[in-house]
Amino acid sequence: MLDGPSLAPASGRKPTALVVLLHGYGSNGADLISLAPPLQPLLPDAAFVAPNAPSRLPHMAEAYQWWPIQGFSPAELTRGADSAAAGIDAFLTHALDELGLDNSRLLLVGFSQGTMMALHVGLRRPRAAAGIIGFSGMLVASERLTADIRSRPPVLLLHGTADEVVPFGSLDLAAAALRAVSVAVETHVAPGIGHGIDPAGLTAAARFAERVLGRSAP
DSSP states (O other), X not given: OOOOOEEOOTTSSOOSEEEEEEOOTTBOHHHHGGGHXXXXXXXXXXXXXXXXXXXXXXXXXXXXXXXXXXXXXXXXXXXHHHHHHHHHHHHHHHHHHHHTOXXXXXXXEEXXXXXXXXXXXHTTSSSOOSXXXXXXOOOSSGGGHHHHOOOOOOEEEXXXXXXXXXXXXXXXXXXXXHHHTTOOEEEEEETTXXXXXXXXXXXXXXXXXXXXXXXXXX
């Protein structure tokens, strides 16, 4: 089972929602859990967890990968995402069961390779999550989506126009493919931003998270 850093609800109350943060290639859960504090004021009753991917990059300390990236061809990305999907899916089910929550209280947040996995897994779960937020990523295996999709959570995609790792054009391609299968998609364009998250994008993500999960009672 995957594992990684977690944060209990800021309110001190029992969790009423779960936010799962999926890191990018060569990163780790400790890096992406840093997205939790800006979200906590809007989601005080949410628990946060950022699992480490199942394998480490060779010769690099605390650098993990959901699958080894040899190239960015559609076939390679599809094989990689397929290989990692079962582990993430099982982790989500286990984490929700432990908290006594259903899928409607789950928010998936990914960055780069983590976005690929959030979309790949989240759209194939039989019950819809509250939402999916994807920073600087892309939709893998879009040609299979019509056949594979099992649920349609709302999606927010965010991307910098100067991304030097995942092409900025991936944003429009993913949004179009998702809308073609009736997934509600919002986008945030970050002018001049590279492969990262800008403050305006983080604000947009926080507002989306609050909207799909709902502010907890004080």
